[in-house]
Amino acid sequence: MAELNIVLFEPEIPANTGNIGRTCVATGTRLHLIEPLGFRLDEKSLKRAGMDYWKDLDVTTYINYEDFLERNPGARIYMATTKAKQVYTEVHYEPDCYIMFGKESAGIPEEILVENQETAVRIPMIGDIRSLNLGNSVAIVLYEALRQNNFDHMRLEGHLRNYDWK
Template sequence: MHIVLLEPEIPQNTGNIGRTCVATGSSLHLIKPLGFSLDEKSLKRSGLDYWKLLDLHVYEDFNDFLSRNPQARIHMATTKATNTYADVAYRESDFLMFGRESSGIPEEILLGNKENCIRIPMLPSIRSLNLSNAVSIVVYEALRQTGFAALQKEGELHHHHW
């Protein structure tokens, strides 16, 4: 899977999302401008020691992203979508795109991609979920549909003798 963050603003969110990407074998694509520097301590602290294992791609702007990923099948997460994230049939090569914490994906991008927009259902009284939580919800549904390829699916409980 590919996670795309368009102009993320809060380094802790991107750090957490980076960790989720490493845990799920997903790539992280960041589209500038970023609201922080990629060497910020807070970013690395959120991603812990996982950050160096991350498959990271950085782009100058949305057009740069499109030109470098011409075959990308992009699902755009937005509260304005009519379909939910669970209505989509995902593929392992899909791109899951999320906008800025403060304003989401710009309307002009959404308008050209209406049929690819997805939303996470929530009560109407709340504006949106935290970005890193939203990414986790959608990426794990996409991975569930594609059979959790390459991920460890079983844990192990150890018996303790008291």
């Protein structure tokens, strides 16, 4: 079974993290938060964005990047960054991989990226757009990883409430 992991490096905006948490619950994905955070985990805006799903979230926090690495030895980590040379669809996401995203104001530090060049991926954009919203970026890359893993353990069809599909 695919057990993907989303890693947020020093996230700053509680609503983004709340939305990402909700996406993780909907996809059976674990969320990892590397401190310092730009908010408290009990903030109202975080819970509002995650709605009533936050209680179902598999979330782990780390005091820093080194703590994350120590507690996840051998993890295959893809670095989502606007600075990468390869597109997020050009790699194969293993069922237990980690996909890291940087903080909203600065991304993943370049000293980390330089150590992980072969797993750095980007979402294509036109012009000089700085970046997409963090929640949108997570959803784009996560759903590609899920697609590559055949949406393992996910419901693939929906149902109407008051009608039947023909």
